Amino acid sequence: MNVQPLGDRVLLKTEAGEEKTSGGLFIPQTAQEKTQTAVVTAIGDDTDVITVKVGDRVMYDKYAGTQVKIDGDDHLIVSFSDIIAIIK
Template sequence: MTVKPLQDRVLIKVMEAETKTASGIYIPDTAQEKTQTGTVIAVGDDEESITVKAGDKVMYDKYAGTTISIDSVDHLIVKSSDILAVVN
């Protein structure tokens, strides 16, 4: 399935939550926090308000967007204003 965001929306592939700490302790699903980072997959056609491009790793607002599943992978459609930062 192909999804093309419209206007000032951005499609983000959600990064998987860490299942293990740096010291090797496993984190159960119930204790994992919702991840707030992901990779931009596609952007809308509003070039004036969108400052990210496909391939950028971004941090977004915790309660932003709409979650969708594309080929059994979690994605998020957010407004460009809900993107907080580009991360390296």
């Protein structure tokens, strides 16, 4: 499925949380804290406002966006203003 966000919206592919602690203990899926990092997979057509590009790793607000499942993977559609940092 091909999804193209509109306006100043950005499509993010969320990253999975850590499954193991630094001590080697496994964390069950239900106890994992949701990460706020993702990879940009598509951007809207308002390129004057959007300063990230496809492939950038970003941090976003904890309660931002709309969750969607595309081809079995979790994605998030957020407004550009909900992106708080680019991870380099």
